[in-house]
Amino acid sequence: MNPTKVRNMDEFARLSGVSRPTLSKYFNDPNSVRPSSRARIEQALEQYDFRPNLYAMNQNRRLTKTVGIVVPYLADPFFAEIARNIEQRIIEAGYRPALYSAHGRPDLEVDILDGLRSLKPAGVLLAPLGRASVKSEIESFCRDVPTVLFDSNIEGMGAAFIGSDNASFVNQTVDYLVRSGSPPCFFEMKNPANPNANKRRLAYLRRMEELGFQPHVISVDGTGWAFEEIGRKGGLDVLERKALPTNTVLCSNDRLAIGFLSACCESSVRVGIGPDCDLRVASHDDHPFSRFTCPPLTTAAHDYEAVSERAVRTLFELIESGGKLDERLEVLYPARLILRGSA
Amino acid sequence: MNPTKVRNMDEFARLSGVSRPTLSKYFNDPNSVRPSSRARIEQALEQYDFRPNLYAMNQNRRLTKTVGIVVPYLADPFFAEIARNIEQRIIEAGYRPALYSAHGRPDLEVDILDGLRSLKPAGVLLAPLGRASVKSEIESFCRDVPTVLFDSNIEGMGAAFIGSDNASFVNQTVDYLVRSGSPPCFFEMKNPANPNANKRRLAYLRRMEELGFQPHVISVDGTGWAFEEIGRKGGLDVLERKALPTNTVLCSNDRLAIGFLSACCESSVRVGIGPDCDLRVASHDDHPFSRFTCPPLTTAAHDYEAVSERAVRTLFELIESGGKLDERLEVLYPARLILRGSA
DNA sequence: ATAAAAATTTTACGCGCGCAAAAAACTCAG
DNA sequence: CTGAGTTTTTTGCGCGCGTAAAATTTTTAT
Numbered sequence: 001m002n003p004t005k006v007r008n009m010d011e012f013a014r015l016s017g018v019s020r021p022t023l024s025k026y027f028n029d030p031n032s033v034r035p036s037s038r039a040r041i042e043q044a045l046e047q048y049d050f051r052p053n054l055y056a057m058n059q060n061r062r063l064t065k066t067v068g069i070v071v072p073y074l075a076d077p078f079f080a081e082i083a084r085n086i087e088q089r090i091i092e093a094g095y096r097p098a099l100y101s102a103h104g105r106p107d108l109e110v111d112i113l114d115g116l117r118s119l120k121p122a123g124v125l126l127a128p129l130g131r132a133s134v135k136s137e138i139e140s141f142c143r144d145v146p147t148v149l150f151d152s153n154i155e156g157m158g159a160a161f162i163g164s165d166n167a168s169f170v171n172q173t174v175d176y177l178v179r180s181g182s183p184p185c186f187f188e189m190k191n192p193a194n195p196n197a198n199k200r201r202l203a204y205l206r207r208m209e210e211l212g213f214q215p216h217v218i219s220v221d222g223t224g225w226a227f228e229e230i231g232r233k234g235g236l237d238v239l240e241r242k243a244l245p246t247n248t249v250l251c252s253n254d255r256l257a258i259g260f261l262s263a264c265c266e267s268s269v270r271v272g273i274g275p276d277c278d279l280r281v282a283s284h285d286d287h288p289f290s291r292f293t294c295p296p297l298t299t300a301a302h303d304y305e306a307v308s309e310r311a312v313r314t315l316f317e318l319i320e321s322g323g324k325l326d327e328r329l330e331v332l333y334p335a336r337l338i339l340r341g342s343a
Numbered sequence: 344m345n346p347t348k349v350r351n352m353d354e355f356a357r358l359s360g361v362s363r364p365t366l367s368k369y370f371n372d373p374n375s376v377r378p379s380s381r382a383r384i385e386q387a388l389e390q391y392d393f394r395p396n397l398y399a400m401n402q403n404r405r406l407t408k409t410v411g412i413v414v415p416y417l418a419d420p421f422f423a424e425i426a427r428n429i430e431q432r433i434i435e436a437g438y439r440p441a442l443y444s445a446h447g448r449p450d451l452e453v454d455i456l457d458g459l460r461s462l463k464p465a466g467v468l469l470a471p472l473g474r475a476s477v478k479s480e481i482e483s484f485c486r487d488v489p490t491v492l493f494d495s496n497i498e499g500m501g502a503a504f505i506g507s508d509n510a511s512f513v514n515q516t517v518d519y520l521v522r523s524g525s526p527p528c529f530f531e532m533k534n535p536a537n538p539n540a541n542k543r544r545l546a547y548l549r550r551m552e553e554l555g556f557q558p559h560v561i562s563v564d565g566t567g568w569a570f571e572e573i574g575r576k577g578g579l580d581v582l583e584r585k586a587l588p589t590n591t592v593l594c595s596n597d598r599l600a601i602g603f604l605s606a607c608c609e610s611s612v613r614v615g616i617g618p619d620c621d622l623r624v625a626s627h628d629d630h631p632f633s634r635f636t637c638p639p640l641t642t643a644a645h646d647y648e649a650v651s652e653r654a655v656r657t658l659f660e661l662i663e664s665g666g667k668l669d670e671r672l673e674v675l676y677p678a679r680l681i682l683r684g685s686a
Numbered sequence: 687a688t689a690a691a692a693a694t695t696t697t698a699c700g701c702g703c704g705c706a707a708a709a710a711a712c713t714c715a716g
Numbered sequence: 717c718t719g720a721g722t723t724t725t726t727t728g729c730g731c732g733c734g735t736a737a738a739a740t741t742t743t744t745a746t
Contacts, residue, residue: 008702019726024704034712034724054461056702059398060731075423075631084418084446096458099442103427115439118397228635258635265637266684288418292571292601294608294637341609351732362696367734377694377742399732403701 006050016044027052058120067095067315068116068124068145070109072152072194073225074101076255077288078302079127082151085308086125093316095122104193104225106132113141123315126158127151130194146323150311152195159318159325162311165332166196169284169300170203170250172337176298177248177282178211180273180343184250184282185216187238187260189230191223197252200284204250216245231259232266239267248280248343254287254299261293261342271295272341280343284335295341303333349393359387370395401463410438410658411459411467411488413452415495415537416568417444419598420631421645422470425494428651429468436659438465447536447568449475456484466658469501470494473537489666493654495538502661502668505654508675509539512627512643513546513593515680519641520591520625521554523616523686527593527625528559530581530603532573534566540595543627547593559588574602575609582610591623591686597630597642604636604685614638615684623686627678638684646676 006012013020018037025032026041033041044050058064067090071079083099090097098119102109109129116124123146128138130152141147142158149158177184186204188197201217208215220234231251238244251257261271261281270277272295283290286301310331318325349355356363361380368375369384376384387393401407410433414422426442433440441462445452452472459467466489471481473495484490485501492501520527529547531540544560551558563577574594581587594600604614604624613620615638626633629644653674661668 010702020703021705021727022725025724028704032724037724051461053402053702055398055402055463056731057704059396059402059702059733060704062704074417075420075427077418077420077423080418080420080423080444084444087444088446091454099444101423101427101430101442103431111434118394120398228632232635258632262635262637262639266639289571289601289632292575292605294605296605296609353732363733364697364735365695368694371734375694380694396732399701400734402703402732403734405734 006048009050009052012044012048012050015048016041024052027057063122063319064120065095066098066119066121068098068100068119068121068126070100070102070112070116070124070126070128072102072109072127072129073104074099075103076225078254078285079151081288082127082302082304082308085304086312089308089312093312102129104129106134110134110137113137117141117144121145123147123319125150125311125315128154128157130154130192130196132193146315146318148311148315148318150307153330154195156328158328159323160314160329160331162307162314162329162331163333164196164302164307165334166199167203167206168332168334170200171207172335173250173282173284173298173300174204174207174211176337176339177250177280177343178213181280182246182248183208183211183213184248184280185218185245186252187218187220187231187234187249187256188252189227189234189256190219190221192252193223193225200252218243218249227253227255228259228262231256232262233259235260235263236267239263239269244279247278249282251281251283254283254285254290254297257281257283257297257299257342258287258289258293261295261297265294273343282343286336286338291340293342298340298343299338300335301338303336306333349391352393352395355387355391355393358391359384367395370400406465406662407463408438409441409462409464411441411443411462411464411469413443413445413455413459413467413469413471415445415452415470415472416447417442418446419568421597421628422494424631425470425645425647425651428647429655432651432655436655445472447472449477453477453480456480460484460487464488466490466662468493468654468658471497471500473497473535473539475536489658489661491654491658491661493650496673497538499671501671502666503654503657503672503674505650505657505672505674506676507539507645507650508677509542510546510549511675511677513543514550515678516593516625516627516641516643517547517550517554519680519682520593520623520686521556524623525589525591526551526554526556527591527623528561528588529595530561530563530574530577530592530599531595532570532577532599533562533564535595536566536568543595561586561592570596570598571602571605574599575605576602578603578606579610582606582612587622590621592625594624594626597626597628597633597640600624600626600640600642601630601632601636604640608637616686625686629679629681634683636685641683641686642681643678644681646679649676 009020087097100112147158149161153161205215222230264271271279282298284300286299290297352363430440443455490501492504496504548558565573607614625641627643629642633640
């Protein structure tokens with residue numbers, strides 16, 4: 001490596017023997033220049049280690065090579081996991097991911113979108129907070145920046161929504177619980193932030209009706225994103241009051257279930273499917289920690305791979321088509337039932 | 344809001360009645376212009392909603408207002424939590440955080456640092472992978488960019504290291520376990536990626552010796568960052584072989600402990616402090632999930648707040664002092680013992 | 687009130703690169 | 717070998733802003 005610092009493209013153009021605009025083309029797409037030019041450039045690149053100035057590039061380019069990823073709550077390993085997956089795909093496509101978490105706060109979500117505007121990203125993958133999101137802000141953002149929503153849908157916003165089919169999740173868990181024991185009651189937060197929670201409750205009610213059982217929803221108090229604690233508190237309360245109508249509980253999501261299991265443990269309620277058990281508990285999401293609960297949690301798993309693959313693919317199609325799709329796309333992936341010890 | 348789109352500072356300068364460079368000063372620091380100018384600018388700002396082009400700004404500025412945050416594994420809620428804390432403080436200081444996770448991969452860590460170079464950040468807060476990190480890359484990066492290490496130290500790299508005092512963690516848990524029952528054995532990964540793990544083992548050995556007890560280290564196989572699974576597998580193996588020398592286990596970290604508890608559950612080993620319990624388990628980190636395990640985990644908590652506050656503060660001192668500190672700073676915060684049901 | 691000092695604003699230039707249009711080089715049929 | 721067609725390279729210009737130095741205004745001291 002030659003110690004000479006190369007300051008800019010002009011200098012590097014001279015060193016490599018091609019013109020500066022040719023270099024510019026090369027850095028945009030190495031295949032867009034003649035092989036002989038490319039060879040000279042790459043040879044010089046080995047000697048001089050030059051990298052074009054990111055800011056100068058992005059200032060003049062129509063589209064930057066940045067893709068924003070926004071999730072509602074990164075401390076939730078579910079989102080961390082899906083963000084990782086998406087990040088990877090964006091890098092492979094030759095783009096730069098920029099990851100943001102709203103940390104459960106609508107004002108931060110707005111700030112992030114605001115900051116993202118000045119980043120002029122090629123596109124954005126957005127998992128909105130949901131109910132708490134400032135709809136008008138999201139709508140206006142989606143008008144200006146090619147955006148694909150994932151995980152949590154907001155009707156009509158963004159060019160597409162890629163997520164999971166909540167009905168599939170609930171139908172599978174309900175069906176399994178029914179055929180392997182008594183029908184479940186449904187354990188949820190009273191005011192869920194996430195629209196998926198509402199869809200799951202409705203799916204539960206419908207499925208129970210279809211199967212001819214009396215549905216029973218237990219809605220516990222609590223706001224915010226500390227689902228485990230909400231599940232635990234609600235669980236302690238329900239268990240103490242012996243308010244469970246059946247010995248089978250279906251939680252709206254795994255984080256709630258983790259808290260509920262904690263409450264069971266604290267209340268010496270034995271969870272599982274053995275003859276000496278008091279309660280069966282199942283849930284949805286296949287949260288990364290759900291297999292380490294005690295007992296391990298029976299749950300319905302997202303197809304992480306499919307969702308992130310499709311979301312990223314859709315975004316790039318959107319970008320290539322110039323930011324507009326013929327019509328808003330909605331793709332829902334079904335769940336995969338995962339049987340563990342809890343139900 | 345006037346619908347007129349303001350394209351650039353020149354145009355906005357005319358609209359607000361001050362010169363463009365004055366605007367430039369204002370956007371860098373609103374207090375650096377005369378109050379009369381500031382008033383005119385802010386009045387125009389209310390009418391026209393103009394924002395300077397981020398890329399044009401950063402191209403010419405010596406220092407950008409970007410601060411990089413790099414963590415080894417964001418799907419670990421511990422890092423997600425500390426990243427959130429740090430992010431917040433950076434925003435409050437008027438900077439833009441850029442968050443990256445190495446996802447446990449040394450090659451990605453290198454790529455991230457590489458990409459960070461072209462971002463020309465004002466500074467970087469780096470929690471390195473540790474043993475697996477490509478030392479030469481990190482060293483060269485720290486030479487070029489003002490960097491403060493946190494969580495996991497690499498001797499001599501970066502201008503400072505802010506972390507937790509592993510000896511304090513281990514001493515507190517060991518002392519507590521000893522005075523409340525039999526002395527603990529130490530459960531850990533054989534080849535820990537994180538340097539803290541080694542420090543904890545050494546601290547355990549020393550403390551046990553000081554107290555006059557025979558130390559006993561159980562090192563289980565496994566590589567990577569799936570600590571829970573490693574703890575579970577190792578736990579199952581140890582429990583099956585009845586290889587535990589005592590009824591008290593001190594895990595190197597909470598994620599390992601979560602896996603170990605899962606193994607106990609699977610093996611019908613009762614964990615806790617009651618008379619009907621077989622085993623006591625304690626650990627370190629106060630992982631966000633550790634209070635929801637079954638039973639809840641007794642652990643030593645990081646001082647998240649102190650670590651992140653000090654790390655951010657140190658970084659800004661470093662930036663203001665022009666990127667060099669008189670000497671490398673090392674700050675270690677002690678742990679806070681948290682007693683729960685597991686020990 | 688007035689000159690000197692300090693703070694602020696303006697002038698003038700350059701940063702590093704993208705891109706449109708013009709020029710050149712290459713391809714290939716006849 | 718020639719010329720039309722195609723690709724690639726070059727010329728020339730501008731993006732939006734930072735910043736040093738010059739010009740101006742404001743403040744302070746006398």
